[in-house]
Amino acid sequence: MKRIFSGVKPTGHLTLGNYLGAMRRWAEVDQHRSDALFSVVDLHALTVEHDPARVRRLSRQAATLLLASGLDPDRCTLFVQSHVDEHARLSYLLECTATDGEMRRMIQYKEKSAQARESGQSVRLSLLTYPALMAADILAYRTEEVPVGEDQTQHVELTRDLAVRFNQRYGHTFTVPRVTHPPVAARVMDLQDPASKMGKSNAVGAGIVYLLDDADVVRKKVMRAVTDSGHEVAYDREERPGVTNLLEILAACTGRDPKELAGAYASYGTLKKDVADAVVEVLRPVRERHAELAADPAYLDEVLRKGADRARGMARPTVDAAYRAIGLLPA
Numbered sequence: 001m002k003r004i005f006s007g008v009k010p011t012g013h014l015t016l017g018n019y020l021g022a023m024r025r026w027a028e029v030d031q032h033r034s035d036a037l038f039s040v041v042d043l044h045a046l047t048v049e050h051d052p053a054r055v056r057r058l059s060r061q062a063a064t065l066l067l068a069s070g071l072d073p074d075r076c077t078l079f080v081q082s083h084v085d086e087h088a089r090l091s092y093l094l095e096c097t098a099t100d101g102e103m104r105r106m107i108q109y110k111e112k113s114a115q116a117r118e119s120g121q122s123v124r125l126s127l128l129t130y131p132a133l134m135a136a137d138i139l140a141y142r143t144e145e146v147p148v149g150e151d152q153t154q155h156v157e158l159t160r161d162l163a164v165r166f167n168q169r170y171g172h173t174f175t176v177p178r179v180t181h182p183p184v185a186a187r188v189m190d191l192q193d194p195a196s197k198m199g200k201s202n203a204v205g206a207g208i209v210y211l212l213d214d215a216d217v218v219r220k221k222v223m224r225a226v227t228d229s230g231h232e233v234a235y236d237r238e239e240r241p242g243v244t245n246l247l248e249i250l251a252a253c254t255g256r257d258p259k260e261l262a263g264a265y266a267s268y269g270t271l272k273k274d275v276a277d278a279v280v281e282v283l284r285p286v287r288e289r290h291a292e293l294a295a296d297p298a299y300l301d302e303v304l305r306k307g308a309d310r311a312r313g314m315a316r317p318t319v320d321a322a323y324r325a326i327g328l329l330p331a
């Protein structure tokens with residue numbers, strides 16, 4: 001069976017972008033057709049200014065939401081990254097494989113380091129080396145496919161480059177993974193600023209639908225979404241980014257084609273109403289299940305403990321092989 005790995009970073013409350021771009025497909029498709037691992041990648045949350053108690057809280061919440069969105073611990077491996085030492089062990093070897101130049105070229109590093117500097121914060125070294133840790137997450141499991149939203153493509157391409165380079169220099173050790181995206185909503189945009197990604201770490205929440213928002217809040221956010229000048233409902237990312245984003249969200253929620261949907265609407269108002277209804281319906285079962293699961297923290301602990309045991313067993317042989325291949329004496 002195909003090996004799949006993906007992860008979500010507990011830096012903020014999970015959003016509709018995370019759900020439509022990644023989590024929903026993990027639950028509905030990926031866990032059924034593959035040997036899949038999904039991780040709350042908590043070490044990545046330490047690359048920016050953080051509050052320890054908040055990271056702990058968000059890590060549990062993210063794991064609970066992954067279960068609530070349909071991940072089944074009998075079908076896939078769900079675990080917390082820091083519970084499996086192999087990620088950090090392998091990350092160092094990949095830092096010794098990557099170059100400073102290729103790390104600095106990463107768009108996310110450029111954007112986030114600029115944001116930190118603008119707000120007078122220092123830039124953590126781990127923000128620069130983050131892609132080596134992400135590559136370790138993927139390569140430790142000999143992953144073949146990495147299902148993510150569009151914003152992660154560059155990181156997965158770098159992972160491929162590192163795998164190929166390591167294999168060429170030190171002998172075949174890693175599987176070279178490929179990235180996959182959902183057919184629609186691979187990049188859900190902020191409802192107030194359709195030029196930017198709907199991101200959980202964004203400071204202002206008015207354009208971000210969180211998975212745990214009440215139905216009323218979701219409706220309000222969608223109804224207030226920024227649309228474009230003109231009245232025609234057209235699918236055009238360049239000229240009509242606001243409306244196109246709404247069409248993509250509706251298409252993802254209803255399983256329809258966004259271009260076809262565009263033809264079915266005469267006004268922005270009716271489109272917004274249908275988007276609001278569709279999002280509320282898609283999120284309702286997730287919120288309900290989240291509430292049930294949150295009432296039983298011992299169950300989550302057990303799932304994560306078993307998941308980490310299983311993940312460790314899978315990663316260990318590959319990471320040990322990488323240590324030997326690169327020239328380190330076996331312990």
Ligand code: TYM
Pocket residue numbers: 005006007008009010017018019020021022023041044133134137138146147148149150151152155185186187188189197198199200
């Ligand atoms: P993160 O936590 O930012 O996002 C988790 C997943 O959600 C997708 N996503 C989106 N998709 C569509 N539209 C959006 N607005 C949107 N926002 C987020 C992301 O593409 C991602 O799939 N570096 C990763 C976490 C990570 C990882 C990994 C992923 C660490 N190691 C190994 C895959 C494999 C991240 O920050 O995702």
